[in-house]
Amino acid sequence: MAKMLRITLVRSPIGYSIRQKQTVRALGLRKLQQIVEHPDNPAVRGMVNKISHLLRVEEVASPGDAA
Numbered sequence: 923m924a925k926m927l928r929i930t931l932v933r934s935p936i937g938y939s940i941r942q943k944q945t946v947r948a949l950g951l952r953k954l955q956q957i958v959e960h961p962d963n964p965a966v967r968g969m970v971n972k973i974s975h976l977l978r979v980e981e982v983a984s985p986g987d988a989a
Contacts, residue, residue, distance in 0.1 A: 924961060924962070924984045925961075925962040925981055925982070925983065925984065926959045926960065926961060926962060926981070926982050926983070926984045927959065927960050927961070927962050927966060927967075927970065927979055927980070927981060927982070928957060928958075928959050928979070928980040928981075928982050929949060929951070929957070929958050929959070929960060929970065929977055929978075929979050930955065930956070930957045930977065930978040930979075930980075931946065931951040931953070931954055931955065931956050931976060931977060932954070932955070932976065932977060932978050933954075933975065933976040933977075934954060934976075935973070935976055938973075938976070942972065942973050942976070945969050945972055945973050946973060946976065948969060949966075949969055949970075959982070961984075962981065
């Protein structure tokens with residue numbers, strides 16, 4: 923059972939460094955309150971940790987898994 927991360931952009935990246943803005947875009951986030959899901963792996967975790975002050979993150983089961 924692969925875990926997924928549900929990531930929500932809750933604060934604007936305006937006023938933060940260009941690298942943080944690029945990380946937000948690399949996660950697929952464009953608008954406030956937008957939600958994306960990514961696999962729980964070290965690369966995604968690293969991006970989330972760099973901009974954790976802008977995000978809300980929840981762990982969810984992958985969509986294909988039936989409980």
